[in-house]
Amino acid sequence: MTYTYQQLRQFILNVCNSMGCSDEHANITADVLMAAELRNISSHGVSRLKDYVNLWQSKRINTKPEIKIIHETLSTALIDGDAALGMIAGESAMQLAIQKAQNVGTGWVAVRNSNHFSIAGYYAMMALKYDMIGICMTNANPLVAPTFSIDRLLGTNPIAVAIPAGKYPPFVADFATTPIARGKLDIMHKKGMQAPEGYVQDKTGKWSDDPNILTQGGAIVPLGGDYLHGSHKGYCLGAIVDIFSAIFSGANFGPFVPPSVAFLPVLENTEGIGTGHFLGAMRIDAFQKADEFTQQMDKWIETFKNAKAIEGQAKVIIPGEPEREWEQIRMRDGIPVLDKVVMDLHQIAIDLKIDKL
Amino acid sequence: MTYTYQQLRQFILNVCNSMGCSDEHANITADVLMAAELRNISSHGVSRLKDYVNLWQSKRINTKPEIKIIHETLSTALIDGDAALGMIAGESAMQLAIQKAQNVGTGWVAVRNSNHFSIAGYYAMMALKYDMIGICMTNANPLVAPTFSIDRLLGTNPIAVAIPAGKYPPFVADFATTPIARGKLDIMHKKGMQAPEGYVQDKTGKWSDDPNILTQGGAIVPLGGDYLHGSHKGYCLGAIVDIFSAIFSGANFGPFVPPSVAFLPVLENTEGIGTGHFLGAMRIDAFQKADEFTQQMDKWIETFKNAKAIEGQAKVIIPGEPEREWEQIRMRDGIPVLDKVVMDLHQIAIDLKIDKL
Numbered sequence: 133m134t135y136t137y138q139q140l141r142q143f144i145l146n147v148c149n150s151m152g153c154s155d156e157h158a159n160i161t162a163d164v165l166m167a168a169e170l171r172n173i174s175s176h177g178v179s180r181l182k183d184y185v186n187l188w189q190s191k192r193i194n195t196k197p198e199i200k201i202i203h204e205t206l207s208t209a210l211i212d213g214d215a216a217l218g219m220i221a222g223e224s225a226m227q228l229a230i231q232k233a234q235n236v237g238t239g240w241v242a243v244r245n246s247n248h249f250s251i252a253g254y255y256a257m258m259a260l261k262y263d264m265i266g267i268c269m270t271n272a273n274p275l276v277a278p279t280f281s282i283d284r285l286l287g288t289n290p291i292a293v294a295i296p297a298g299k300y301p302p303f304v305a306d307f308a309t310t311p312i313a314r315g316k317l318d319i320m321h322k323k324g325m326q327a328p329e330g331y332v333q334d335k336t337g338k339w340s341d342d343p344n345i346l347t348q349g350g351a352i353v354p355l356g357g358d359y360l361h362g363s364h365k366g367y368c369l370g371a372i373v374d375i376f377s378a379i380f381s382g383a384n385f386g387p388f389v390p391p392s393v394a395f396l397p398v399l400e401n402t403e404g405i406g407t408g409h410f411l412g413a414m415r416i417d418a419f420q421k422a423d424e425f426t427q428q429m430d431k432w433i434e435t436f437k438n439a440k441a442i443e444g445q446a447k448v449i450i451p452g453e454p455e456r457e458w459e460q461i462r463m464r465d466g467i468p469v470l471d472k473v474v475m476d477l478h479q480i481a482i483d484l485k486i487d488k489l
Numbered sequence: 490m491t492y493t494y495q496q497l498r499q500f501i502l503n504v505c506n507s508m509g510c511s512d513e514h515a516n517i518t519a520d521v522l523m524a525a526e527l528r529n530i531s532s533h534g535v536s537r538l539k540d541y542v543n544l545w546q547s548k549r550i551n552t553k554p555e556i557k558i559i560h561e562t563l564s565t566a567l568i569d570g571d572a573a574l575g576m577i578a579g580e581s582a583m584q585l586a587i588q589k590a591q592n593v594g595t596g597w598v599a600v601r602n603s604n605h606f607s608i609a610g611y612y613a614m615m616a617l618k619y620d621m622i623g624i625c626m627t628n629a630n631p632l633v634a635p636t637f638s639i640d641r642l643l644g645t646n647p648i649a650v651a652i653p654a655g656k657y658p659p660f661v662a663d664f665a666t667t668p669i670a671r672g673k674l675d676i677m678h679k680k681g682m683q684a685p686e687g688y689v690q691d692k693t694g695k696w697s698d699d700p701n702i703l704t705q706g707g708a709i710v711p712l713g714g715d716y717l718h719g720s721h722k723g724y725c726l727g728a729i730v731d732i733f734s735a736i737f738s739g740a741n742f743g744p745f746v747p748p749s750v751a752f753l754p755v756l757e758n759t760e761g762i763g764t765g766h767f768l769g770a771m772r773i774d775a776f777q778k779a780d781e782f783t784q785q786m787d788k789w790i791e792t793f794k795n796a797k798a799i800e801g802q803a804k805v806i807i808p809g810e811p812e813r814e815w816e817q818i819r820m821r822d823g824i825p826v827l828d829k830v831v832m833d834l835h836q837i838a839i840d841l842k843i844d845k846l
Contacts, residue, residue, distance in 0.1 A: 205594030237562030305725035337799030368662035418565040442694030
């Protein structure tokens, strides 16, 4: 089924209000999830509502959070998300990082006691309108085995970096530190496709072509694939995201990150509080004159856009370009939602006694 | 040939003094290059002296630099390296980042008008003794083609992150944002080996097994290898390093980064001044109580050290472990230097009229 932006957004607002969110928090949640839908990252859009509602019902998400600053310096803060929806904790953390950057050039905020926050890129992009670079990372459910291991110790731990330009749209990178995101494996499984070598390993550590192998003790490998091709570098990246998100903040690290679905129980031995994020904002004029920065950034973008393509291949992509094209297409043509997700949303409407989508 | 730590270090000091470096600058240069030798990253050790001397002779390296702060805020600075040896500009930038972190929690320094600075990890590790996380990145000669392209627009652009622990040694990641460093391709070529698929492409963008293909218009690919395996993520990482190092600072970006060897001329159309770096320091107690941070970091390290290995594979590596083992071995057994490099060093001794190694 295909829905308009307004239809889906209103449905999210209704769900949030029904869970007891304030209007402000409902709007933030809708903004983030709709950004994911528009940018064609539907694995992080309305399909997540079912999990959020279930986690709220099992009291693992608090829709009336009091987000607190635990400790701060002029350029940093540690905040406790009070088990909020990740979108609320993430948005609040980025606002604080931006405020600190306005005062002293940069701002850095570690978050504990949070939950799944949809796309990291949303929070990084919040910094753009202040002429700042935004940075955002989060740890996530353990699905990734470090190089040489069969244990799943890391999440797909994404990193997002948004950088303002001048006449061109901003550079927006937002990527998992693995060759493939979990959502894409699910789609392959549903379509009966095989996973290419270099995505997942089975429970003994051998390559598997089964995109459903995660349900049988398998693991996603780090970016790079295997040691010969630098998977230890992908493992380093995932580890850095985990340490910044959880050790700075006192959230759970690596294998202890709580599942973002209610049907999996929270581990009995936790090593911290909830899920962790790490966010930063850097004023471009804290280093360089702002107009020189944006002019050079325009030249950077032109240089890369004009690179010679391999015969038969697409042109070099400036990070963020494809997502912006999707935003236009989906605002115009509507947003497709998988039948299975539509059924989930109908069930939510029945459970919460709200209008059906 | 194998030399002791002291023999090699003294030779570096003699070369630096002969080029007109102050004792302080000679010692910093020797410390960085010897850290590379001890850590088994000999591609970034004494083998670079030949290039440094040649660049000094052609007046592209200034051994009497006045490093200037061009602009600063409480948490940031832009410095101009005055064409110094990269080691001098890098060390100076990290000292400034540490000082700012002491005052306001974090410090971030962009550097322009610098040169090749050996290993990024050295500068990141400088932060450790202050109970800070150190971060360092640099752009470099363009050898890497972005995903879908045949043009070499990025360097191997390394990222280093050093994180203090408690009873365990620190976590020290230091890696190129490509599957393979250029130095390893050179070694493959010298040994008559073929490059595995996923390292380099020829001038038309097809996989090449020739480790010498860079001399024939080929390129290294980004970490991930190809688009199917996430090379666009490796391209994003390399791009972020380039933008932070050059657009923040006013150094040359991407394809304009000057060659770090004298036999290649500087481009006529430059887009900035020299090579760029970006360094950061974050006090761990700017977020979390320092002892809680180091205790949790110890648990993190234990958890990863105890991961189940794939049968027949090494155990999971904590980033920095192999390099620390090399340091012990090489302090004890001496440091091997390739015959070709020994010949270069002898020629330097003759040219500069200093004692032979």
